[in-house]
Amino acid sequence: MSYGLTAFGALARNEADREETLQEQTRKGFAKALRCKECGTEYALEPRTACDDCLGPVEVAYDYAAMRGRVTRERIEAGPRSLWRYRELLPVSGAPLAGLRSGWTPLVKAERLAAELGIRELYVKDDSANYPTFSYKDRVVSVALTKAIEFGFDTVGCASTGNLAHSVAAHAAACGLRAVIMIPHDLEEGKIVGTLVFGPRLVKIRGNYDDVNRLCSQIADRYRWAIVNVNLRPYYTEGAKTHGFEIAEQLGWRLPKHTVVPVAGGTILPKIWKAYRELVELGLVEDEGPRIHAAQAEGCSPVVRAIEAGFVPFTPQKPRTIARSIAIGSPADGDYAVGAVRDSGGYGAAATDEEILDAVELLARTEGIFTEPAGGTTLAATIKLIRAGRIPKDESVCVCVTGNGLKSIEVQAGRLPEAPVIEAKIDDFAALIEAAGVSAERLAG
Protein backbone atom coordinates (compact mmCIF):
# COMPACT_ATOMS: atom_id res chain seq x y z
CA MET A 1 0.00 0.00 0.00
CA SER A 2 2.78 2.49 0.67
CA TYR A 3 5.21 3.82 -1.90
CA GLY A 4 8.86 4.56 -1.32
CA LEU A 5 10.30 7.93 -2.19
CA THR A 6 12.27 6.57 -5.17
CA ALA A 7 10.88 9.07 -7.67
CA PHE A 8 12.12 11.86 -5.48
CA GLY A 9 15.17 10.05 -4.15
CA ALA A 10 16.90 10.40 -7.50
CA LEU A 11 16.42 14.16 -7.37
CA ALA A 12 17.14 14.84 -3.71
CA ARG A 13 20.92 14.98 -3.22
CA ASN A 14 21.00 16.26 0.34
CA GLU A 15 18.76 17.09 3.31
CA ALA A 16 17.98 20.62 2.11
CA ASP A 17 16.91 19.30 -1.26
CA ARG A 18 14.87 16.59 0.43
CA GLU A 19 13.13 19.07 2.74
CA GLU A 20 12.23 21.33 -0.16
CA THR A 21 10.94 18.36 -2.14
CA LEU A 22 8.80 17.23 0.77
CA GLN A 23 7.41 20.74 1.18
CA GLU A 24 6.54 20.73 -2.50
CA GLN A 25 4.91 17.36 -2.08
CA THR A 26 2.89 18.59 0.89
CA ARG A 27 1.65 21.49 -1.16
CA LYS A 28 0.83 19.26 -4.12
CA GLY A 29 -0.60 16.47 -2.01
CA PHE A 30 0.40 12.92 -1.23
CA ALA A 31 -1.81 11.17 -3.79
CA LYS A 32 0.39 9.08 -6.08
CA ALA A 33 -1.85 7.20 -8.49
CA LEU A 34 -5.21 5.58 -9.06
CA ARG A 35 -5.19 1.87 -8.35
CA CYS A 36 -7.82 -0.76 -9.29
CA LYS A 37 -9.30 -2.32 -6.15
CA GLU A 38 -9.76 -5.63 -7.94
CA CYS A 39 -6.64 -6.25 -10.07
CA GLY A 40 -4.21 -3.62 -8.76
CA THR A 41 -3.54 -1.98 -12.15
CA GLU A 42 -2.38 1.61 -11.69
CA TYR A 43 -3.32 4.74 -13.58
CA ALA A 44 -2.36 8.40 -13.58
CA LEU A 45 -4.33 10.89 -11.47
CA GLU A 46 -6.83 11.80 -14.21
CA PRO A 47 -10.61 11.51 -14.55
CA ARG A 48 -11.46 7.82 -14.62
CA THR A 49 -14.61 5.78 -14.12
CA ALA A 50 -13.19 2.28 -13.84
CA CYS A 51 -10.23 0.02 -14.56
CA ASP A 52 -9.62 -0.57 -18.28
CA ASP A 53 -8.60 -4.16 -17.70
CA CYS A 54 -11.28 -5.58 -15.41
CA LEU A 55 -13.74 -2.66 -15.12
CA GLY A 56 -13.34 -2.73 -11.35
CA PRO A 57 -13.46 0.46 -9.28
CA VAL A 58 -10.26 2.47 -8.91
CA GLU A 59 -9.16 4.18 -5.72
CA VAL A 60 -6.64 6.90 -4.90
CA ALA A 61 -3.35 5.52 -3.54
CA TYR A 62 -1.22 7.71 -1.23
CA ASP A 63 2.43 7.92 -0.23
CA TYR A 64 1.87 7.08 3.44
CA ALA A 65 5.62 6.79 4.08
CA ALA A 66 6.06 10.44 3.16
CA MET A 67 3.08 11.44 5.29
CA ARG A 68 4.33 9.82 8.50
CA GLY A 69 5.71 12.48 10.81
CA ARG A 70 4.47 15.27 8.53
CA VAL A 71 0.73 14.74 8.85
CA THR A 72 0.44 15.10 12.62
CA ARG A 73 -2.28 15.90 15.13
CA GLU A 74 -0.84 19.37 15.64
CA ARG A 75 -0.79 20.11 11.94
CA ILE A 76 -4.39 19.00 11.51
CA GLU A 77 -5.53 20.91 14.62
CA ALA A 78 -3.96 24.06 13.17
CA GLY A 79 -5.96 23.68 9.97
CA PRO A 80 -9.27 25.35 9.05
CA ARG A 81 -12.49 24.39 10.89
CA SER A 82 -13.69 22.55 7.80
CA LEU A 83 -13.09 19.22 6.11
CA TRP A 84 -10.01 20.79 4.51
CA ARG A 85 -8.06 20.45 7.76
CA TYR A 86 -7.49 16.93 6.37
CA ARG A 87 -6.24 18.23 3.00
CA GLU A 88 -3.10 16.09 3.06
CA LEU A 89 -5.25 12.98 3.24
CA LEU A 90 -7.33 14.10 0.24
CA PRO A 91 -6.38 13.84 -3.45
CA VAL A 92 -6.12 17.54 -4.32
CA SER A 93 -3.08 19.06 -5.95
CA GLY A 94 -3.12 22.52 -4.44
CA ALA A 95 -5.47 24.85 -2.62
CA PRO A 96 -9.06 23.67 -2.01
CA LEU A 97 -11.38 25.27 -4.56
CA ALA A 98 -14.83 24.30 -3.27
CA GLY A 99 -16.59 23.77 0.04
CA LEU A 100 -14.27 25.94 2.07
CA ARG A 101 -16.78 25.92 4.94
CA SER A 102 -18.04 22.36 4.50
CA GLY A 103 -17.52 19.68 7.10
CA TRP A 104 -16.45 20.09 10.76
CA THR A 105 -20.00 19.26 11.78
CA PRO A 106 -20.99 18.66 15.41
CA LEU A 107 -20.18 15.42 17.19
CA VAL A 108 -22.97 15.34 19.78
CA LYS A 109 -22.59 13.41 23.04
CA ALA A 110 -26.14 12.04 23.11
CA GLU A 111 -26.74 11.60 26.84
CA ARG A 112 -30.55 11.66 26.83
CA LEU A 113 -30.70 9.18 23.93
CA ALA A 114 -28.06 7.00 25.60
CA ALA A 115 -30.11 6.93 28.80
CA GLU A 116 -33.23 5.95 26.87
CA LEU A 117 -31.36 3.08 25.17
CA GLY A 118 -29.45 1.99 28.25
CA ILE A 119 -26.10 2.73 26.60
CA ARG A 120 -23.12 4.12 28.50
CA GLU A 121 -21.45 6.22 25.79
CA LEU A 122 -23.30 7.30 22.64
CA TYR A 123 -22.43 9.94 20.07
CA VAL A 124 -24.20 11.27 17.02
CA LYS A 125 -22.05 12.61 14.17
CA ASP A 126 -24.41 15.20 12.82
CA ASP A 127 -24.00 15.88 9.11
CA SER A 128 -27.61 17.17 9.06
CA ALA A 129 -25.84 20.43 9.99
CA ASN A 130 -23.36 20.33 7.10
CA TYR A 131 -22.80 23.47 5.05
CA PRO A 132 -24.21 24.55 2.65
CA THR A 133 -26.72 21.77 1.96
CA PHE A 134 -27.23 19.87 5.22
CA SER A 135 -26.00 16.44 4.24
CA TYR A 136 -22.77 14.47 4.16
CA LYS A 137 -22.69 15.00 0.38
CA ASP A 138 -21.08 18.40 0.88
CA ARG A 139 -17.92 16.46 1.77
CA VAL A 140 -17.63 14.41 -1.41
CA VAL A 141 -18.76 17.30 -3.61
CA SER A 142 -16.16 19.68 -2.18
CA VAL A 143 -13.40 17.30 -3.25
CA ALA A 144 -15.02 16.43 -6.60
CA LEU A 145 -15.51 20.03 -7.64
CA THR A 146 -11.99 20.99 -6.62
CA LYS A 147 -10.75 18.22 -8.92
CA ALA A 148 -13.20 19.20 -11.70
CA ILE A 149 -11.70 22.70 -11.71
CA GLU A 150 -8.14 21.29 -11.55
CA PHE A 151 -8.95 19.08 -14.56
CA GLY A 152 -10.40 22.00 -16.53
CA PHE A 153 -14.07 20.94 -16.73
CA ASP A 154 -16.68 23.68 -17.16
CA THR A 155 -19.71 21.45 -16.51
CA VAL A 156 -20.36 19.16 -13.58
CA GLY A 157 -23.21 16.74 -13.04
CA CYS A 158 -24.45 13.77 -11.07
CA ALA A 159 -27.02 11.03 -10.69
CA SER A 160 -28.77 11.57 -7.38
CA THR A 161 -31.36 10.41 -4.90
CA GLY A 162 -31.60 13.99 -3.80
CA ASN A 163 -28.87 15.07 -1.39
CA LEU A 164 -26.16 14.86 -4.03
CA ALA A 165 -28.23 16.88 -6.50
CA HIS A 166 -28.76 19.57 -3.89
CA SER A 167 -25.07 19.67 -3.00
CA VAL A 168 -23.73 19.68 -6.56
CA ALA A 169 -26.15 22.44 -7.54
CA ALA A 170 -25.13 24.64 -4.61
CA HIS A 171 -21.37 24.14 -4.89
CA ALA A 172 -21.45 24.52 -8.68
CA ALA A 173 -23.22 27.84 -8.32
CA ALA A 174 -20.67 29.02 -5.74
CA CYS A 175 -17.80 27.95 -8.03
CA GLY A 176 -19.30 29.37 -11.21
CA LEU A 177 -19.56 25.96 -12.87
CA ARG A 178 -22.44 24.84 -15.07
CA ALA A 179 -24.40 21.90 -13.59
CA VAL A 180 -26.54 19.19 -15.23
CA ILE A 181 -28.28 16.98 -12.69
CA MET A 182 -30.30 13.79 -13.11
CA ILE A 183 -32.79 12.54 -10.51
CA PRO A 184 -35.65 10.01 -10.29
CA HIS A 185 -38.79 11.87 -11.35
CA ASP A 186 -40.66 11.48 -8.04
CA LEU A 187 -38.18 12.82 -5.50
CA GLU A 188 -39.31 14.80 -2.47
CA GLU A 189 -40.33 18.42 -3.08
CA GLY A 190 -37.78 19.82 -0.63
CA LYS A 191 -34.90 18.29 -2.54
CA ILE A 192 -36.24 19.39 -5.92
CA VAL A 193 -36.89 23.00 -4.95
CA GLY A 194 -33.69 23.06 -2.93
CA THR A 195 -31.78 22.04 -6.06
CA LEU A 196 -33.57 24.16 -8.67
CA VAL A 197 -33.05 27.40 -6.79
CA PHE A 198 -29.31 27.28 -7.55
CA GLY A 199 -30.03 27.36 -11.28
CA PRO A 200 -28.75 24.03 -12.65
CA ARG A 201 -30.27 22.10 -15.53
CA LEU A 202 -32.28 19.49 -13.60
CA VAL A 203 -33.62 16.47 -15.49
CA LYS A 204 -36.20 14.10 -13.98
CA ILE A 205 -35.80 10.54 -15.22
CA ARG A 206 -38.71 8.10 -15.34
CA GLY A 207 -37.49 5.24 -13.24
CA ASN A 208 -35.72 4.55 -9.97
CA TYR A 209 -32.25 5.63 -8.93
CA ASP A 210 -30.58 2.61 -10.55
CA ASP A 211 -32.10 3.66 -13.90
CA VAL A 212 -30.74 7.19 -13.42
CA ASN A 213 -27.32 5.76 -12.55
CA ARG A 214 -27.15 3.67 -15.69
CA LEU A 215 -28.14 6.67 -17.82
CA CYS A 216 -25.46 8.83 -16.19
CA SER A 217 -22.83 6.26 -17.00
CA GLN A 218 -23.84 6.61 -20.64
CA ILE A 219 -23.91 10.43 -20.35
CA ALA A 220 -20.38 10.47 -18.92
CA ASP A 221 -19.37 8.40 -21.93
CA ARG A 222 -20.75 10.89 -24.40
CA TYR A 223 -19.95 14.39 -23.12
CA ARG A 224 -16.86 16.04 -21.67
CA TRP A 225 -18.57 16.65 -18.33
CA ALA A 226 -17.42 15.90 -14.80
CA ILE A 227 -20.14 13.53 -13.53
CA VAL A 228 -18.94 13.58 -9.95
CA ASN A 229 -20.01 10.06 -8.97
CA VAL A 230 -18.99 8.53 -12.32
CA ASN A 231 -15.80 9.80 -13.95
CA LEU A 232 -14.56 11.67 -10.86
CA ARG A 233 -15.69 8.89 -8.54
CA PRO A 234 -12.26 7.92 -7.13
CA TYR A 235 -11.66 11.52 -5.99
CA TYR A 236 -15.26 12.13 -4.94
CA THR A 237 -15.35 9.12 -2.62
CA GLU A 238 -12.22 10.24 -0.74
CA GLY A 239 -14.20 13.19 0.67
CA ALA A 240 -16.30 10.72 2.67
CA LYS A 241 -13.25 9.84 4.78
CA THR A 242 -13.51 13.25 6.43
CA HIS A 243 -16.70 12.16 8.22
CA GLY A 244 -14.60 9.48 9.91
CA PHE A 245 -11.54 11.70 10.51
CA GLU A 246 -13.74 14.22 12.32
CA ILE A 247 -15.31 11.56 14.55
CA ALA A 248 -11.85 10.52 15.67
CA GLU A 249 -10.49 14.03 16.18
CA GLN A 250 -13.62 15.28 17.95
CA LEU A 251 -13.50 12.30 20.30
CA GLY A 252 -10.05 13.45 21.33
CA TRP A 253 -8.07 11.41 18.79
CA ARG A 254 -9.88 8.22 19.73
CA LEU A 255 -11.95 5.79 17.67
CA PRO A 256 -15.41 4.73 18.88
CA LYS A 257 -15.68 1.00 19.46
CA HIS A 258 -18.80 0.84 17.24
CA THR A 259 -19.69 3.06 14.29
CA VAL A 260 -23.07 2.54 12.62
CA VAL A 261 -23.28 3.82 9.04
CA PRO A 262 -26.17 3.92 6.56
CA VAL A 263 -25.53 2.16 3.26
CA ALA A 264 -26.90 3.45 -0.03
CA GLY A 265 -24.42 3.21 -2.93
CA GLY A 266 -21.86 1.80 -0.53
CA THR A 267 -19.52 4.81 -0.61
CA ILE A 268 -19.35 6.14 2.91
CA LEU A 269 -19.02 2.97 4.99
CA PRO A 270 -15.81 1.67 3.37
CA LYS A 271 -14.35 5.18 3.47
CA ILE A 272 -14.99 5.56 7.19
CA TRP A 273 -13.16 2.25 7.65
CA LYS A 274 -10.32 3.54 5.40
CA ALA A 275 -10.23 6.80 7.39
CA TYR A 276 -9.87 4.94 10.70
CA ARG A 277 -7.14 2.69 9.26
CA GLU A 278 -5.23 5.66 7.81
CA LEU A 279 -5.25 7.39 11.20
CA VAL A 280 -3.89 4.22 12.80
CA GLU A 281 -1.28 3.80 10.03
CA LEU A 282 -0.08 7.37 10.55
CA GLY A 283 0.09 6.90 14.32
CA LEU A 284 -2.60 9.50 15.02
CA VAL A 285 -4.92 7.17 16.97
CA GLU A 286 -4.63 3.86 18.82
CA ASP A 287 -6.03 0.79 17.13
CA GLU A 288 -8.56 -0.52 19.63
CA GLY A 289 -10.42 -2.66 17.10
CA PRO A 290 -13.19 -0.29 15.96
CA ARG A 291 -16.17 -2.13 14.45
CA ILE A 292 -18.23 -0.73 11.56
CA HIS A 293 -21.89 -1.78 11.21
CA ALA A 294 -24.16 -1.37 8.18
CA ALA A 295 -27.65 0.10 8.43
CA GLN A 296 -30.25 -0.26 5.69
CA ALA A 297 -34.02 -0.22 5.23
CA GLU A 298 -35.75 -3.61 5.03
CA GLY A 299 -37.23 -2.50 1.74
CA CYS A 300 -33.74 -2.08 0.26
CA SER A 301 -31.18 -4.15 2.08
CA PRO A 302 -28.83 -5.93 -0.35
CA VAL A 303 -25.76 -5.26 1.79
CA VAL A 304 -27.30 -6.28 5.13
CA ARG A 305 -28.66 -9.48 3.56
CA ALA A 306 -25.20 -10.26 2.17
CA ILE A 307 -23.69 -9.73 5.64
CA GLU A 308 -26.28 -11.96 7.26
CA ALA A 309 -25.67 -14.66 4.65
CA GLY A 310 -22.03 -14.82 5.67
CA PHE A 311 -20.41 -11.85 3.95
CA VAL A 312 -21.23 -13.09 0.44
CA PRO A 313 -21.50 -11.00 -2.77
CA PHE A 314 -24.74 -8.99 -2.64
CA THR A 315 -27.80 -9.74 -4.73
CA PRO A 316 -29.47 -6.63 -6.20
CA GLN A 317 -33.01 -5.72 -5.09
CA LYS A 318 -35.78 -3.46 -6.33
CA PRO A 319 -36.09 -0.80 -3.60
CA ARG A 320 -39.37 -0.31 -1.73
CA THR A 321 -38.87 2.07 1.19
CA ILE A 322 -39.66 5.61 2.29
CA ALA A 323 -35.96 6.07 2.94
CA ARG A 324 -35.50 7.47 -0.57
CA SER A 325 -31.94 8.66 -0.15
CA ILE A 326 -30.71 5.12 0.51
CA ALA A 327 -33.03 3.38 -1.97
CA ILE A 328 -30.25 2.00 -4.15
CA GLY A 329 -30.92 -1.62 -5.04
CA SER A 330 -27.67 -2.17 -6.89
CA PRO A 331 -24.89 -0.44 -4.92
CA ALA A 332 -21.71 -0.70 -7.00
CA ASP A 333 -19.59 -0.35 -3.85
CA GLY A 334 -21.88 -2.80 -2.03
CA ASP A 335 -19.29 -5.60 -1.93
CA TYR A 336 -16.75 -3.21 -0.42
CA ALA A 337 -19.24 -2.23 2.26
CA VAL A 338 -19.73 -5.92 3.05
CA GLY A 339 -15.93 -6.38 3.09
CA ALA A 340 -15.33 -3.43 5.41
CA VAL A 341 -17.95 -4.71 7.85
CA ARG A 342 -16.40 -8.17 7.75
CA ASP A 343 -12.83 -6.92 8.15
CA SER A 344 -13.75 -4.70 11.11
CA GLY A 345 -15.73 -7.41 12.90
CA GLY A 346 -19.00 -5.55 12.50
CA TYR A 347 -22.47 -6.66 11.44
CA GLY A 348 -25.61 -5.14 9.94
CA ALA A 349 -29.29 -4.56 10.59
CA ALA A 350 -32.28 -3.55 8.48
CA ALA A 351 -35.22 -1.54 9.81
CA THR A 352 -38.84 -1.34 8.67
CA ASP A 353 -40.22 1.98 7.47
CA GLU A 354 -42.18 2.23 10.73
CA GLU A 355 -39.05 1.66 12.83
CA ILE A 356 -37.19 4.23 10.74
CA LEU A 357 -39.77 6.96 11.32
CA ASP A 358 -40.02 6.09 15.04
CA ALA A 359 -36.25 6.48 15.28
CA VAL A 360 -36.34 9.90 13.58
CA GLU A 361 -38.79 11.06 16.24
CA LEU A 362 -36.80 9.46 19.05
CA LEU A 363 -33.63 11.29 17.99
CA ALA A 364 -35.54 14.56 17.65
CA ARG A 365 -37.24 14.26 21.05
CA THR A 366 -34.11 13.26 22.97
CA GLU A 367 -31.36 15.25 21.26
CA GLY A 368 -33.01 18.01 19.23
CA ILE A 369 -31.69 16.64 15.93
CA PHE A 370 -34.08 16.24 12.99
CA THR A 371 -32.64 13.76 10.55
CA GLU A 372 -34.04 12.37 7.33
CA PRO A 373 -35.09 8.70 7.03
CA ALA A 374 -31.51 7.62 6.27
CA GLY A 375 -30.48 8.88 9.71
CA GLY A 376 -33.54 7.25 11.26
CA THR A 377 -32.46 4.02 9.56
CA THR A 378 -29.05 4.27 11.20
CA LEU A 379 -30.51 4.81 14.67
CA ALA A 380 -33.14 2.08 14.20
CA ALA A 381 -30.40 -0.33 13.08
CA THR A 382 -28.28 0.68 16.09
CA ILE A 383 -31.18 -0.18 18.39
CA LYS A 384 -31.53 -3.62 16.75
CA LEU A 385 -27.80 -4.27 17.02
CA ILE A 386 -27.90 -3.35 20.73
CA ARG A 387 -30.87 -5.67 21.31
CA ALA A 388 -29.08 -8.47 19.45
CA GLY A 389 -26.03 -8.04 21.65
CA ARG A 390 -23.85 -7.05 18.70
CA ILE A 391 -23.24 -3.68 20.37
CA PRO A 392 -22.59 -4.24 24.10
CA LYS A 393 -24.13 -1.53 26.29
CA ASP A 394 -20.87 -0.57 27.95
CA GLU A 395 -18.97 0.10 24.70
CA SER A 396 -18.80 3.44 22.88
CA VAL A 397 -21.06 3.90 19.86
CA CYS A 398 -21.22 6.54 17.15
CA VAL A 399 -24.38 6.84 15.05
CA CYS A 400 -23.72 8.53 11.69
CA VAL A 401 -26.46 10.96 10.69
CA THR A 402 -26.00 11.86 7.05
CA GLY A 403 -28.85 14.22 6.17
CA ASN A 404 -31.48 16.67 7.40
CA GLY A 405 -35.17 15.89 7.96
CA LEU A 406 -36.39 19.25 6.69
CA LYS A 407 -35.66 18.06 3.15
CA SER A 408 -38.16 15.21 3.38
CA ILE A 409 -40.86 16.41 5.75
CA GLU A 410 -43.60 14.64 3.78
CA VAL A 411 -42.70 11.32 5.34
CA GLN A 412 -42.81 12.59 8.90
CA ALA A 413 -45.69 15.07 8.71
CA GLY A 414 -48.54 12.54 8.72
CA ARG A 415 -47.39 10.96 11.99
CA LEU A 416 -47.15 14.02 14.14
CA PRO A 417 -50.12 15.20 16.21
CA GLU A 418 -52.19 18.10 14.92
CA ALA A 419 -51.80 21.29 16.93
CA PRO A 420 -55.12 22.64 18.29
CA VAL A 421 -56.43 26.02 17.13
CA ILE A 422 -58.02 28.40 19.68
CA GLU A 423 -59.17 32.00 19.86
CA ALA A 424 -56.67 34.56 21.21
CA LYS A 425 -58.29 34.44 24.67
CA ILE A 426 -56.49 33.62 27.92
CA ASP A 427 -59.49 31.69 29.30
CA ASP A 428 -59.63 29.53 26.17
CA PHE A 429 -55.96 28.83 26.58
CA ALA A 430 -56.36 27.94 30.25
CA ALA A 431 -59.18 25.57 29.42
CA LEU A 432 -57.03 23.94 26.75
CA ILE A 433 -54.03 23.19 28.94
CA GLU A 434 -56.24 21.97 31.78
CA ALA A 435 -58.06 19.59 29.44
CA ALA A 436 -54.72 18.38 28.09
CA GLY A 437 -53.48 17.67 31.60
CA VAL A 438 -50.47 19.96 31.21
CA SER A 439 -49.19 20.87 34.66
CA ALA A 440 -48.51 24.61 34.89
CA GLU A 441 -47.79 26.57 38.06
CA ARG A 442 -49.82 29.77 38.23
CA LEU A 443 -48.23 33.05 39.26
CA ALA A 444 -49.87 34.98 42.13
CA GLY A 445 -52.38 37.67 41.07
Added chain:
Amino acid sequence: MAATVTVQIPTALRVHAGDNAKLELSGGTVGEVLRELSSRFPALGKRLFKADGQLNRYVNVFVNDEDIRFLQNLDTAISAGDGVAIVPAIAGG
Protein backbone atom coordinates in the same frame (compact mmCIF):
# COMPACT_ATOMS: atom_id res chain seq x y z
CA MET B 1 -34.86 -18.86 -31.87
CA ALA B 2 -32.10 -16.48 -32.87
CA ALA B 3 -32.91 -12.78 -33.17
CA THR B 4 -30.81 -9.86 -34.33
CA VAL B 5 -30.23 -7.18 -31.75
CA THR B 6 -28.12 -4.06 -31.36
CA VAL B 7 -25.52 -4.21 -28.60
CA GLN B 8 -24.22 -0.90 -27.19
CA ILE B 9 -20.54 -0.94 -26.18
CA PRO B 10 -19.41 1.53 -23.48
CA THR B 11 -16.49 3.83 -24.27
CA ALA B 12 -14.12 1.99 -21.94
CA LEU B 13 -14.51 -1.21 -23.98
CA ARG B 14 -14.73 0.12 -27.56
CA VAL B 15 -11.00 -0.16 -28.13
CA HIS B 16 -11.44 -3.93 -27.62
CA ALA B 17 -14.43 -4.07 -29.98
CA GLY B 18 -12.84 -2.69 -33.11
CA ASP B 19 -13.73 0.86 -31.98
CA ASN B 20 -17.42 0.12 -32.50
CA ALA B 21 -19.98 1.89 -30.30
CA LYS B 22 -22.77 -0.42 -31.54
CA LEU B 23 -22.78 -3.86 -33.09
CA GLU B 24 -25.53 -6.03 -34.60
CA LEU B 25 -25.44 -9.58 -33.33
CA SER B 26 -27.69 -12.63 -33.30
CA GLY B 27 -28.65 -15.10 -30.62
CA GLY B 28 -31.57 -16.56 -28.70
CA THR B 29 -30.41 -15.37 -25.28
CA VAL B 30 -28.23 -12.62 -23.84
CA GLY B 31 -25.57 -15.24 -23.11
CA GLU B 32 -25.50 -16.37 -26.73
CA VAL B 33 -25.22 -12.80 -28.01
CA LEU B 34 -22.39 -11.94 -25.62
CA ARG B 35 -20.53 -15.17 -26.37
CA GLU B 36 -20.77 -14.44 -30.09
CA LEU B 37 -19.44 -10.93 -29.34
CA SER B 38 -16.57 -12.47 -27.37
CA SER B 39 -15.63 -14.90 -30.10
CA ARG B 40 -15.48 -12.01 -32.60
CA PHE B 41 -13.48 -9.85 -30.17
CA PRO B 42 -11.51 -12.03 -27.71
CA ALA B 43 -9.98 -9.05 -25.88
CA LEU B 44 -13.50 -7.84 -25.14
CA GLY B 45 -14.58 -11.31 -24.11
CA LYS B 46 -11.78 -11.44 -21.52
CA ARG B 47 -13.24 -8.36 -19.90
CA LEU B 48 -16.87 -9.41 -20.09
CA PHE B 49 -16.53 -12.92 -18.73
CA LYS B 50 -14.70 -14.58 -15.87
CA ALA B 51 -12.91 -17.90 -16.36
CA ASP B 52 -16.01 -19.80 -15.16
CA GLY B 53 -18.18 -18.31 -17.90
CA GLN B 54 -20.04 -16.00 -15.52
CA LEU B 55 -20.23 -12.28 -16.23
CA ASN B 56 -17.57 -10.06 -14.70
CA ARG B 57 -19.13 -8.61 -11.54
CA TYR B 58 -18.35 -5.05 -12.68
CA VAL B 59 -20.21 -5.42 -15.96
CA ASN B 60 -23.93 -4.80 -15.95
CA VAL B 61 -26.06 -5.85 -18.91
CA PHE B 62 -29.44 -4.35 -19.72
CA VAL B 63 -32.08 -5.58 -22.15
CA ASN B 64 -34.38 -2.72 -23.09
CA ASP B 65 -33.17 -0.87 -19.97
CA GLU B 66 -33.91 -3.74 -17.55
CA ASP B 67 -30.96 -5.20 -15.64
CA ILE B 68 -30.64 -8.88 -16.59
CA ARG B 69 -30.06 -9.72 -12.92
CA PHE B 70 -33.77 -9.03 -12.48
CA LEU B 71 -34.58 -11.19 -15.51
CA GLN B 72 -32.96 -14.54 -16.23
CA ASN B 73 -29.35 -13.34 -16.22
CA LEU B 74 -27.44 -14.74 -19.19
CA ASP B 75 -30.42 -16.99 -20.02
CA THR B 76 -32.66 -13.98 -20.64
CA ALA B 77 -34.37 -14.51 -23.98
CA ILE B 78 -34.11 -11.77 -26.56
CA SER B 79 -36.40 -10.76 -29.42
CA ALA B 80 -35.66 -9.06 -32.73
CA GLY B 81 -35.07 -5.36 -32.26
CA ASP B 82 -34.24 -5.55 -28.54
CA GLY B 83 -31.61 -3.14 -27.28
CA VAL B 84 -28.82 -4.72 -25.28
CA ALA B 85 -26.53 -2.35 -23.38
CA ILE B 86 -23.28 -3.21 -21.66
CA VAL B 87 -22.65 -0.69 -18.87
CA PRO B 88 -19.74 -0.64 -16.41
CA ALA B 89 -21.10 -0.98 -12.89
CA ILE B 90 -20.48 2.45 -11.49
CA ALA B 91 -22.05 3.33 -8.25
CA GLY B 92 -24.36 5.64 -6.56
CA GLY B 93 -24.71 8.91 -4.76
